[in-house]
Amino acid sequence: MYPITLNKVNIVRRAFCFKFQELSPTFPLCLWSCNVYCHTSAKDVLQLQEQKGTSNSQVTKRRKKQRPSCPLVLNHFDKQYSEELGDLWAPARTVLLDPHSWQYGVMLNRFSSAKDITQILQSQGFSSLLLQSDIPTLLSSGPSEVSSSAYEAGNKSLQQLHCIPECSPNNRTSPSLSQDFQCYIHPYPVRFPSQAHRPGHLKQYYLLNAASLLPVLALQVRDGEKVLDLCSAPGGKAIAIMQCATPELLCCNELDPHRRAWLSRTLESFLPHSLSTKVIVSAQDGRSFGQSESRVYDKVLVDAPCSNDRSWLYSSSSQKGEQQLKERARLPALQAQLLKSALLAVRPGGVVVYSTCTLSSAENYAVVETVLKDCPQAEPEDLWDEIAIPLSKYFTFRPAHPDHGQTLQKPSLQSHNGTVSCYHHRLGILVVPQPGKTWGPMFLSRIRRKK
Template sequence: MPFPLRRARGAMRALRRLGRLARRLRGWVDVCRRRDTHSSAEEQLETKSKTKLQKKICQVVLSHFEKQYSKELGEVWNSISQVLSTPQCWQYAVLLNKFNFSSEVENDLRLKGYRLIFPETSSCFRQSLKCYISSSPGRFPAQKHRAGKLKEYYLLNAASVLAVLALEVENGEKVLDMCAAPGGKSIATLQYAWPGLLHCNEYDHLRSRWLKQTLESFIPESLMSLITVSQLDGRQIGNLQPEGFDKVLVDAPCSNDRSWLFCSDTQQATLRLAQRKALSAIQIQLLRSAIKALRPGGSLVYSTCTLSKVENSDVVTHILDSCSNVCPVDMSALASSASQEFTLASGVQQHELLVLPERGKAWGPMYVAKLKKM
């Protein structure tokens, strides 16, 4: 083969090798770019998530809370505010469903560092009600509603259980949950005891549907005959069913501190704050109705998820001062047991509990008071 031709072919082979090398280099560059882009996207998503979380805090509500609670709670409000404003440190309890108990779930909880809310020897905690908590922030995976399939557990704020424990339902009693949605306290009541009747009421239409779905998710059909669900105005139940119940739970509509603090609509938040003063009047009316619905000797528990004194102790004090047929019930035994896992406000009466959120004990806010009809 003539030398010029061999030389030309060699050059062509070299060019082809260079072409293949160039394509490989472009491929490596593209991979690196994709990695950089993916990493950048993750960083942007993380930054966006953090920014979104920061934007969720409603400054109008926060300013209002700062003014009110720094006055009512003093220096302790600073630490409470930090917990309420930081969802990353919130904790969630896991209430096991005895109607579909899973030892696998219970073992998994223990492996992940969860423990029963009270020691097994506690006199005010029935072991049929198994509620697990962890000192670490985080949330156990939620279970979706499936028709015909009972859930194995319910996620809730552990402080909610205190209202059920305070009610001390006995087997066979007639119980009214006056403002029952979304249904966590009704579910806890049925884990705690076997009432002869549990009347779950919720006035709001959408929340009533939510309540029904919750009950269907946790209670077997064979026991649904013990439960009635109504959509009445709680303020009228006392007149409709006078002295019809042994126990009444009034988990009243309130200025929910956690959700209000993260209200994304400033106008809605401003409207809520303007209407806040009217809440105590509604709460008083609900309590008066609850007293009418109680049989003599029966007891009621009033609870809210706010720190507001106007909606808590002021409401109960007004009822005690104006209703001669009710008296306060000492809850110091429950408070003593609860103080091991919850941070309780000092300076409250013996018939009251106020759970203050704290790092490592980020439960509440939850106010609980107990009264008895004479």
């Protein structure tokens, strides 16, 4: 063991640690580092498909038996979301109730060799998400509304590109990515086979809901920054952060010990040993970071515990559904505490991204609004122009409705580049699953600490 001091955190590091070992839950840990090699080949993927009974041509046809949805939860969603989402709810409901329609993104791991995987993906009709050519065109198109033609362009073929410039022609900051960042998507609900964890081998790709990448894009992590992933397990966004940049430090925090073990395995599966000094696992209650590590981080991601609409809809019994609906009512208070803690842990000038995978206003806009009221040093930033407009060909976005949250009819705000930005755009943007663009639910909001 090599105890080292990092800022105000004592970190216990174990190099070459293949197995997760539980230490005190209050102790930050680094457990994932190991000797890893990246030798899974295209042959392995094809074998994997065969083992799972899915040849290339069969991938689209495979059908799992569908679990029934929980009527209690569905009824609750119907009442709440028809009010909050209006016309978008009926198609969103159709998607949520049909897991066979769900699309999956394939994020390649830049630390493993993935050339052969790229070829397989392309041969199966996958194409690269986030195209440079989309960004300037859509940003220069002006008004803060996504045109219907932009929405409808979603299923058109995509061109290859990975690096998005830091500044658009309008001087707005656009999503910025490492040259190596690659995520492939398919217009149809094709599920690429997942790779099993193999100690000593790096996985070549991570399967995800492509909307999960948006909070990471909004975070705009740069090389050399100190980043905190406050609620990190199972680690999908931590892996995405590491595809975008090489921070000086990425602290992956997770309170739940079982999920923390899962997080450690994810990191071990995707990151080479050489990064084990930069990526650490910590076991604090996220609500305490504001005190224990005040002003330490350049960027903080709060991917908050939330009522995960996709999975909660399939609660195993009405008793479980009832329990989850009770929990749903308690979540906004926890979420607000986590967000406040993050705003204290970030340095002045740094940013916090708050995200959830629920459509619920109470866990999204209302949480942001509550926290902003208590934190005069925090300023919400407009992600509508920066993310929703450029990426609307892939995702269906919805801004906060003026009637949502606790504040009605807030005045428009002046944005940094001189254009007028609506207050409710600044509270955050919501990806609503729709047929053909089934990504989401995903809410994201970016808040800058002024001082």
